[in-house]
Amino acid sequence: MNSTGRTALAATLAALLLAAAGCSTKADDSGKDTGSDGVRTGPGVTAGKIRLGALTDLTGPYATLGKSIVQAQQMWADETNKKGGICGRKVEIVVKDHGYDVQKAVASYTEISPDVLALPQVIGSPVVSALLDDVDRDHMLTFPQAWAADLLGQDSVQVLGTTYDLDMVRAVDFLTRAQGIRKGDRIGHVYFEGDYGANALEGSTWAAKKAGLTVVGQKIKATDTDLSAQVTALRKAGVKAVLISAGPSQTASLAGVAASRGLKVPIVTSAPGYAPQLLKTPAAPALTGMLHIVSAAPPVSSDLPAVRKMVASYQKKYPGELVDAGTLSGYNAAELMGRDLKAACAAKDLTREGLVKAHRSQKQVDNGLGTPEDFSDAARPAGLAVYVTKPDKKATGGSVLVEDARVLPAVKEYLAAREK
Incomplete structure (x- = not known):
């Protein structure tokens, strides 16, 4: 093949590669991608999966709480995936146990943060406080299982309920x-x-x-x-x-x-x-x-229909396990995160920034698992009723x-x- 032929072949191959890339994703200058479904994505999101992270306590003073929250959130993920997932993607939750040790929690965040979109569970006020700068830098939507007022005021951090x-x-x-x-x-x-x-x-x-x-x-x-x-x-x-x-x-x-x-x-x-x-x-x-x-949460023995449904599902999935406040708290957080993900999908923006924006756009959210919450003001508690x-x-x-x-x-x- 002469030089003219080789040049033409190279040009043809380049055009084919560009066309193939255009059929899958297209990266912009910020490192984010736009998929074939028109949804912008970033860390933790692929064409078929949304990865979320959980920094929990399974071996420390809140081990019983951590276990309940982890199981409840996994139940939500399984229910969600059975219904087809969110935005055409299956949800996966990556769990890391820090044992209520701040240094272990920081190390775990460093390990999983490049590969998850958000954190629907972080146990411990000291842990969340130590991670605030990182979470803010990464625009990582985080739902603490902690309720200290010092955690208010960050767009990416949402204290659920009261402080x-x-x-x-x-x-x-x-x-x-x-x-x-x-x-x-x-x-x-x-x-x-x-x-x-x-x-x-x-x-x-x-x-x-x-x-x-x-x-x-x-x-x-x-x-x-x-x-x-x-x-x-x-x-x-x-x-x-x-x-x-x-x-x-x-x-x-x-x-x-x-x-x-x-x-x-x-x-x-x-x-x-x-x-x-x-x-x-x-x-x-x-x-x-x-x-x-x-x-801020009702007792698990509540007659609220959504609570009774959650309890029945949990008892079926985890027979013999105690249903406690952590079960309700964990499921509620996951369900609210799911609403945010759906809103971000509707806005065609499953980047971290897009998810935070979708979350802050929601006012008077009532999922039947407690009292209504308002997420529009990061500086104020989402709920006031106890x-x-x-x-x-x-x-x-x-x-x-x-x-x-x-x-x-x-x-x-x-x-x-x-x-x-």
Whole structure:
């Protein structure tokens, strides 16, 4: 073949390659691609798959919570894929266990972040706080299983429901309205060091001052599982009730020791502080007699149709497994992420930036799994309404409704003061 023929053949081959490329994807200057379906894609998205990430705790203080969330989100992914997936793509969730260790979590994020679109699960306020800069840089839509107010204000991070401080405002209101706590009384607050406890303490301190109460604080570490010293201090201080912002094992220790030492007072925790597995421990009588839980999510035993459907599906998929608050929380987060993915698909933009934009465009979202949420303002909690529940061995999920979700005027007042 002469040089003219070789040149012509090379030109023909180049044209064919370009044509083939045009039939599949076309990269723009930003490194993003546009598929044959006209949808822009980026990390974590291929022609047939959407990969999501989960940074969870399967071996640390929130191992029971982590397991429930992981299984619930996998159930959502399986249900979604059975219906054809999202945007013509199957959903895959990549799970990494950090054991509530911040350094392990950071390493896990570094490992999976190049290959996932978003994070529908990250357990732990300290973990999320350590990842905020990376998540913001990567435009990685992230749903923490953590509710510290310090996590607000980032477009890519969505705290679902209320924050810890709002829960404690509701808790103090419940104590004064329904548990006989009066002006001039002292109430204890046992709390984890770090964002979780500090934010909860902000809410209890503000609400207590408004009600004429005094808060006696007891700061603990996540590794503290014997709260005998704290109970002794609170009993000596003459507290009439105790708030606790910690993990399930700490709540069990607090209730069990308090009951055994004659400090039989109302105890209120937020959702991360209770697990139905505690009702199989020696602390069960103290918990059922003294504990209430405040949460933006309804109890798993709720009569809400969407909750009942989720529970039935979970029990069928994971027979013999306990259904708990983590199950509902995890499924709710995954379902909301699914709505965002569908909105991004409709906008023909499954890039990370496109997904964040789709999420922030959603207002008054009501999926039947709790109270409506507004995602349009990253600086404000998505929800303001809080339920009150209590432990119950006979109930699905180990808790029953005491008071339906309500938005307190005090919560709005507190937010206004916080935002000044």
